[in-house]
Amino acid sequence: MIQTVSRKRIEILVDTPLVPRVVAQLKAVDISGWSVIHVDSGGGRAGAWQDDDVTGASAKTIVLAIASEAKTSGLIEAIAPLLDSYGMLLTIGDVQVVRGERF
Amino acid sequence: MIQTVSRKRIEILVDTPLVPRVVAQLKAVDISGWSVIHVDSGGGRAGAWQDDDVTGASAKTIVLAIASEAKTSGLIEAIAPLLDSYGMLLTIGDVQVVRGERF
Amino acid sequence: MIQTVSRKRIEILVDTPLVPRVVAQLKAVDISGWSVIHVDSGGGRAGAWQDDDVTGASAKTIVLAIASEAKTSGLIEAIAPLLDSYGMLLTIGDVQVVRGERF
Amino acid sequence: MIIDTLTSPVILFFVLGFVAAALKSDLSIPEAFAKAMSIYLMAAIGLKGGVEVSNSGVTAEVAAAALAGLALSFLLPVIAFALLRQFGVTFVTAKEILTGQGLGPAGYMVAVLALMETPAIISGLMLARRGDKDTAEKSSTPWHEVLTNASVMILVGSFIIGIVAGSDGFAPIKPLFDTGFRGVLCLFLLDMGLIAARRLIQSRKMNLRLVSLAIVIPLLNGAIGTIIGTLVGLDVASAATLGILAASASYIAVPAAMRLALPKADPGIYLSMSLGVTFPFNIIFGISIFAAFAKAIG
């Protein structure tokens, strides 16, 4: 049987122009891989929005990263102070991965 | 250490034209935030599809919402009867969030 | 109360041209449904990338499939040997679904 | 005349798309670009129709065509009851083909198209609802969705803009909306060809009965449309166009409205019939058939 290991699945919803900042934070805690998914529309306390804004200033994306528990804790510490001021949303789930050495 | 709390991660796969209905259901159970992600293609019992349909009638999206367990239960009760007839897919996972008061 | 059952949420990050291969693997282990989500950009050991490549050769997508634990094990066995050579990333999480007979 | 149709680049691009998808080629038109083209095409036909009506004024002929279109649009769904009405893209292609054969329909026919789109959706919805008595959604009215449907908005809106702007106002935007029109139509039909073939390949529930329905009903409706058009005194090309409108599906507007109004109906089979069978049939044979029929009875 193939062996799997536990890792954290980190999802960060963030305004697209701020993605480089989030990636910098990931790298700072040594999380070396991430994937960016476009979010079409949504809604929250500040009302509903679509990605139709030609300026791109309010477009949102999800930054997805798989990482070890230790690195994830580091990220939470680093990124938590920014969550509110940057209007980000951070969720952490558990996943199994095959050959998890790389994360 | 930053404190995290448990919340539910709700994923609803639904035909794009029906998103307003799903959002209405979310609001009805007091889930106030959601994000919509475009699905490019897929397959299931009814065969394979792509998003190439110019009418948009068969395009699909994922509505993602983070909510407390109580609100999630409410949503399941409200939305379960529609799942089949609307051709929706509903999954619920566990996630940790920082500052979860808002959900 | 509506009953939910446990299923696996499989996420496979793969180069877009290889999606048909992944879908073939899913079908081989009798997982009959999947959804494909576009990934805009990302980074890993091989450096950062965007989807701006007109050839489409380096574009990436996430294949998402909900399946039973048994089928998921079958998939892991079948797909693990390819993970490295195909440059894929496979994660498996736990989710609750309503009316899970179909998975 | 079918030969003429088959050597028009517009149709050949449709065939190219169809063949590519049938050969399982990975050729695909990005969704955003296909939607942009459909918005462009709708705006262009709306504008050109509006400009022509602003030139001709609302004559008796225009009024007759409009009334015939409205009547057909309300009645045909009832006559055909099994299939929803369909317009739109076919009209545009028909106009190109007929014009290429020296049979240009009157410019105001685009206004008729816009007029027919709305009641057709409504009649279709009302019929569909009759078989759907026990749903919670029944009470929610689809009128708002229908009238503010993207295709209806852009078609009616640019038609009005065309009337207000007139030939003079249209002149500066003519290069984009008139000169570039047929080329864009080629690329759009390339995409429609891809979609049609993929729909047919992926469809599991399609059977011979459904396929013949998807051909017979448009033929019937088209004949009725051509006859009524001739009876109310339209010229041959306009009567043929009314026939083609009556035979066609609003491949753009109807399905999305239906999906919203009738969440329980699976759009798959309807779209397969509409995009996979009726549309190719209308494009390749229907246009020639109704033109010949209109000439014969005209």
Add this chain to the structure above:
Amino acid sequence: MIIDTLTSPVILFFVLGFVAAALKSDLSIPEAFAKAMSIYLMAAIGLKGGVEVSNSGVTAEVAAAALAGLALSFLLPVIAFALLRQFGVTFVTAKEILTGQGLGPAGYMVAVLALMETPAIISGLMLARRGDKDTAEKSSTPWHEVLTNASVMILVGSFIIGIVAGSDGFAPIKPLFDTGFRGVLCLFLLDMGLIAARRLIQSRKMNLRLVSLAIVIPLLNGAIGTIIGTLVGLDVASAATLGILAASASYIAVPAAMRLALPKADPGIYLSMSLGVTFPFNIIFGISIFAAFAKAIG
């Protein structure tokens, strides 16, 4: 003259978009297509400006306009302090409208637009930073982001290409960038109309004070711009254009740069004011007002 403005297809498409969104229609322009149009429009105005400067050379008038633009661009944010400077799309629309009224501004005004874009972003950022003393981001300089901002790059870049290529080099690409221009502008303004109305509907924090600010400040700035343009000896149309530039927001460039430089500022309310109030006001009334004002004092 406002009547003239209101019957121009460019404006009518804006109104169509606005009405469609206000009626909650599902009409929408795919994001990728809207971005493509904005890149096209920027490239086209840059090219045309460059070609005109390559024809006229850098005369005293060009230099005066450039200096007036630069000065305005640095000073106005300080004068108006509450609102960021805005240009871009309004300029293009203004040029179309004024030209349609026989009031074409000098070609080099596009160079002035490009010149004004950059300092306006910088001044805006510096002002915004003053109220944001205690952030960790304060130290990171926005200069790089501003100067390499997509709009600035494409505008300045194609302006230079226009100068290098000249009329002869421009000829083969003129059909796309010149002839097709107004048509694309129509579709772009259709999208801007949709966005403006949706911004207004979705905005929760908008109030009468903010709305009047979003109108009064551009009016003030526009008056100052028109006066300075007249003082430095620009012709009536160019002075009006400088007024319009001074009254407008870089709806394209500023917000994304701001979002990056000031992550704590919510772009929502700024975008609602800019896209929902100032832009429609400038397009529909501002252009006519500054043209009339420039004529009166010219």
Add this chain to the structure above:
Amino acid sequence: MIIDTLTSPVILFFVLGFVAAALKSDLSIPEAFAKAMSIYLMAAIGLKGGVEVSNSGVTAEVAAAALAGLALSFLLPVIAFALLRQFGVTFVTAKEILTGQGLGPAGYMVAVLALMETPAIISGLMLARRGDKDTAEKSSTPWHEVLTNASVMILVGSFIIGIVAGSDGFAPIKPLFDTGFRGVLCLFLLDMGLIAARRLIQSRKMNLRLVSLAIVIPLLNGAIGTIIGTLVGLDVASAATLGILAASASYIAVPAAMRLALPKADPGIYLSMSLGVTFPFNIIFGISIFAAFAKAIG
């Protein structure tokens, strides 16, 4: 002549894209729009080539060019063994540049392009497979993927449409596919410039040896192509074009087919060399070099 090349707007837009990405600007062309442009460009060159062959007929010269192209296309990958063959976009740019210098290649050269695309992919795959003996995928044939590859389909398909439609059928769609062509090519090369520079910046495995390979091999292949073209009796411009084809990468078709056929090969390094080095080199220097070489030996 390199000066001529460097002041052409087509090349200048490539340079603008390259500079913008090198400066880490956020300028980017939406993916959907870039794909739409590549489909448009392929359709346009296919159509124009087909129309020209329908005018000229299949003469001995056309046959010679076709045979030379096919032979080159099969043999060059074997000669160069390290690098896959490359065509496509470079051809289009070359044609524009050469035509701008009064050196328009014969119209049928586009047919040669289409003919060369397919065997080049196949040869490349066969070579690549030799070093990949122990894979489970080895048995699965890539022929289907290659022959139905999107670029091959659209190029061959619209070439046939061009032959069938002829000049008369092409006339109504000429404004889009001919007049607008060079402008779209500018925007497409803007995107290619952005991609090339980003590829180079992001590439970690690039080294001097790979960079020189990515320049030397195209130079060699281009020389062989130009010589063979001259030997089979092509005119100077067509021989130069054959050289450019032989020196170029199918930046569009090959990589996606390779990714599918050889899942184990990392496309990163190949794309970096192809899009980041060979393409810019061919565009800026290669075209002029082979034109000069063809003149010298012609």
